[in-house]
Amino acid sequence: MAKKFIADRAEFKPSVLMQLAGLSKGMDDLIDLSIGDPDFTTPEPILTAGYQDALKGYTHYSPAKGYPDTIQAVVGSYKRDLGIEIAPENVLIAASGAYSCFLACFSTINPGDELLVADPTFLAYKAQIAYAGGMPVFFPTYEKDDWRIKAENAEPFITEKTKGIFLCNPNNPTGACLHREDLQAIYDLAEKYDLMIYADEIYTAYSYEVPFTSMLSIPGAAKRTIVINSLSKNFVATGARLGWIIAQPEIINACTMVGVNVVYTAPAISQRMAKFALNQGTQYMGDIMKEFKDRMFKTAERINRIPHLSVQCPPPGTFYLFVNVKETGLDDVEFTMKVLKEAHVTVVPGSDFGELGKGYVRICATVGLPKLMEACDRIKALGL
Numbered sequence: 001m002a003k004k005f006i007a008d009r010a011e012f013k014p015s016v017l018m019q020l021a022g023l024s025k026g027m028d029d030l031i032d033l034s035i036g037d038p039d040f041t042t043p044e045p046i047l048t049a050g051y052q053d054a055l056k057g058y059t060h061y062s063p064a065k066g067y068p069d070t071i072q073a074v075v076g077s078y079k080r081d082l083g084i085e086i087a088p089e090n091v092l093i094a095a096s097g098a099y100s101c102f103l104a105c106f107s108t109i110n111p112g113d114e115l116l117v118a119d120p121t122f123l124a125y126k127a128q129i130a131y132a133g134g135m136p137v138f139f140p141t142y143e144k145d146d147w148r149i150k151a152e153n154a155e156p157f158i159t160e161k162t163k164g165i166f167l168c169n170p171n172n173p174t175g176a177c178l179h180r181e182d183l184q185a186i187y188d189l190a191e192k193y194d195l196m197i198y199a200d201e202i203y204t205a206y207s208y209e210v211p212f213t214s215m216l217s218i219p220g221a222a223k224r225t226i227v228i229n230s231l232s233k234n235f236v237a238t239g240a241r242l243g244w245i246i247a248q249p250e251i252i253n254a255c256t257m258v259g260v261n262v263v264y265t266a267p268a269i270s271q272r273m274a275k276f277a278l279n280q281g282t283q284y285m286g287d288i289m290k291e292f293k294d295r296m297f298k299t300a301e302r303i304n305r306i307p308h309l310s311v312q313c314p315p316p317g318t319f320y321l322f323v324n325v326k327e328t329g330l331d332d333v334e335f336t337m338k339v340l341k342e343a344h345v346t347v348v349p350g351s352d353f354g355e356l357g358k359g360y361v362r363i364c365a366t367v368g369l370p371k372l373m374e375a376c377d378r379i380k381a382l383g384l
């Protein structure tokens with residue numbers, strides 16, 4: 001009965017990942033490598049800063065764009081960490097990175113607009129573009145390029161309806177980190193065809209091989225770039241639901257208008273956490289980031305010693321490993337199912353992230369090294 005009331009855009013299609021949750025129920029020894037949520041609790045000083053400010057009365061709506069000192073903390077962190085000058089008018093504090101992305105889509109995409117999205121992709125882009133009435137148009141990225149987004153692979157998909165290009169750097173699910181020349185080429189493409197650049201940079205802190213380079217560091221790019229960032233990964237604070245948008249003031253104003261009519265303002269206590277984290281929280285992240293790097297490097301090495309599996313090593317960034325399983329003779333869904341049923345290890349099939357993800361599985365280094373090694377041992381023992 002209720003089904004007839006559901007809008008077309010909200011049609012529920014369970015992903016393979018959702019089906020896996022059902023299949024793994026009751027497996028006491030399950031090792032779940034499917035979760036893109038850091039296993040660490042947010043460092044105590046960051047939590048305490050939020051709590052202390054809450055006690056002082058930060059328990060209300062904030063100004064529509066966020067508390068001025070939280071905005072200033074974003075401005076200060078970009079200057080200090082990346083050498084990038086932005087002004088408070090360029091910042092909107094919003095309720096999470098995901099919602100920031102939604103606001104960017106809703107404030108800039110008109111029905112019929114086409115948006116270029118790298119395949120494989122973080123799936124929310126596809127849905128959020130569609131919710132805004134736009135059309136995601138996928139262009140390929142390849143393992144042979146270390147999954148780096150190449151402007152020349154996007155250019156053939158540009159039509160007169162193309163409004164912008166989405167970048168996820170560092171990338172979920174592939175772990176790819178873009179080099180300065182990749183970003184420059186994407187910016188040149190955007191200039192040539194007058195495109196907006198949507199740069200999701202929420203894994204800023206997880207770039208191991210090349211220093212993280214923001215799209216905003218490319219001269220001229222700021223005028224046509226919307227950066228999305230958040231506390232979630234860089235400060236292991238997914239539960240804070242706190243993100244921010246950096247863009248030109250006209251776009252910030254448009255996002256604020258949409259936001260005020262949907263969520264109103266970002267959570268006050270999380271904004272106080274963000275203020276502290278961005279000003280002085282990096283000192284508490286050193287051991288956590290070292291641990292992620294260690295897990296990534298050791299797990300990538302270990303995977304490459306399992307016959308018929310391979311992964312980029314050393315891994316470039318994030319806490320995701322995008323493992324090639326083609327030589328096992330199984331497709332990525334078959335591999336995922338077999339590994340779950342017979343080794344009690346959950347991974348995510350690459351095809352969940354797009355056509356080009358076929359033949360790969362995503363492993364999250366969001367459990368400790370002993371479990372990661374145990375998962376590799378179990379997979380190896382299957383003799384695939």
Ligand SMILES: Cc1ncc(COP(=O)(O)O)c(C=O)c1O
Nearest residue numbers: 036096097098122172230232243
């Ligand atoms: C690429 C990417 N963008 C955005 C998000 C959403 O992050 P947040 O927790 O800030 O909403 C995620 C979460 O996994 C992600 O992987």
